[in-house]
Amino acid sequence: MPFSLSPLSALSSEAFSQEPLRARVLLVDDVPANLLALKAILEPLGQELVAVRSGEEALRELLRGDFACILMDVQMPGLDGLETAHLIRARERTRHLPILFITALSREAAYVTRGYAQGAVDYLLKPVDPDILRAKVQVFVDLYLRGEEVKRQALELAERRRAAEELQRAAELEQQLVGIVGHDIRTPLSVILTTAKAQLGTQSLPPAQRKAFERVERGGERIQQIVDLLLDFTRARLGGGIPVVPQAGDLNDLCIRVVDELNVTRPGRVIQCDFARDSLHGAWDLQRLAQVLANLLDNALKHSPEGTPVRLSTWEKGEGVFLEVRNEGAPIPPELLPHLFEPFRRGEGSEATARESLGLGLYIARNIVEAHRGTLSARSSEEEGTVFRVCLPRRLDTRQPSPCEEPPDALSMSA
Incomplete structure (x- = not known):
């Protein structure tokens, strides 16, 4: 467990x-x-x-x-x-x-x-005399209760100190994990991937060897993805959150790039883009938002019937920019919906899908969105399908209230 x-x-x-x-x-x-x-x-x-x-x-x-x-x-x-x-x-x-x-x-x-x-x-x-007896006993009762209260406070203090020490040890362990995953695994992995790519670039490579190096490359890239997820998870758990570096960009351009990449890896599926504006400019960490969008789209493709499209929509309202990913298929059970963004939660799917997933994607996606002072929510029903909605402030300005603080239901799509 x-x-x-x-x-x-x-x-x-x-x-x-x-x-x-x-x-x-x-x-x-x-x-x-x-x-x-x-x-x-x-x-x-x-x-x-x-x-x-x-x-x-x-x-x-x-x-x-x-x-x-x-x-x-x-x-x-x-x-x-x-x-x-x-x-x-x-x-x-x-x-x-x-x-x-x-x-x-x-x-x-x-x-x-x-x-x-x-x-x-x-x-x-x-x-x-009853009054005298009560007064005498009350004195000893008060002394006893004060002593017990002191004992209880001492026990609580000791428990809090023990918990603080455990948290300190856990934080140190997580810091060590960041070092191990970030350096001790990434360095040899980088050598493996570089070697595999160099060999695959050789024109005279025999077919059997080419197939072997392709397997090495795919395995290395899968390990790289797991390493990146674990690093993001550890950063989020350490309390500082996932760092973001905002820069000017167009959210619609980012959506098109991510969709193009997914079309290459999933040629049999259709992702429909519905943009209310030709461009949606703002200041965000585009690399991190690409991670969020790729996770939401990949999740929608995995958990929807093969012949159905996935719809990607964007629009704006005031200083808020919105993005929705919608897919058809069986709705998420109501009892699971509140726990979707918890770490190590895997959605219902095939055994192969469960093996591939660490159950960290949605957890990290929400942390990235919240690092932008935005929100990521989900709803699911038989009629509507499953919808993930992202709301982002146009700029990461901590001096102004976030436009994403309104309840999601109160936010309607505007043209």
Whole structure:
């Protein structure tokens, strides 16, 4: 399954829980009525109250999760409150857990001393004033929640740092890929193509050798196309986009040149040109736009019935220049239409077509158009066929709003 790298800005905070934190408070008393009373007093705090009826149960709950504090009765059968507190303090994870003793015993110095010796932070005598008890528990709840928030922020920061480091490593890898593809592959490939062309230019070359060198030339040109696609893909992914160098030119002349080249490679197909103006002058990177147009026309030829024409139209509206490529045939399924311009997407077609395509053509075409501050969109239906529309500003002027910012449906072809 292909994978893609996302920019750091795509790291969503949804990866971390945004639900309000709630503290857990452990209530320990062997008398059910006392537990109900404690719950009623502490319910307004809006925290999770866990009630148990023995020291043994309290120890088991502490193994299951963390608590903000413990409210514990002193006199209980089995493990009493003081013995339970001693065991809680003996564990590293719960050593500093706040314990508030609640007891009906008189305030005798021996009990108070023993309670604080076991780590109690307070020693309350029944009946306890509800407001005072809530206030005391609220203090420990607030401390706990602040600590948990700090932990959550630290975890989020660590995750963001890890993601940033991964993106940095990915960017370095992509830069290395540009170097490898741009130099280490192109250089020997250039030698192979030059040698093949030189041999094919020899008049006395035997037929078998000529056929072999023709295969070498076709294979080398195919590798060259793949190298160029991968370089463009990597440039687009690195964040700077595909660079364009605008120069004065005529879009209609460019269309005619590209159509002529395709007529040579696909002699059995018809491309109809419909130009609303004899010329469409502007300032664009003509070499890059030729790449876009060749991709759209080749795509239309591949995915339309053999006996049907492909129509190429151009027109202008204000400072916007428009180009459409339309082909007949089965429409693109609606569920695939929104994903056409994603990288490594292959259209439906023959197995041979799928093998030839990397699925990068439309992705790179859109990046080239967007580098001109233009738009590339697609629509497809049974009645209309499949239409790719390019809108380009007449000049690459970042000081002015792009005329292509209007919704495509609002743009009508004008003569």
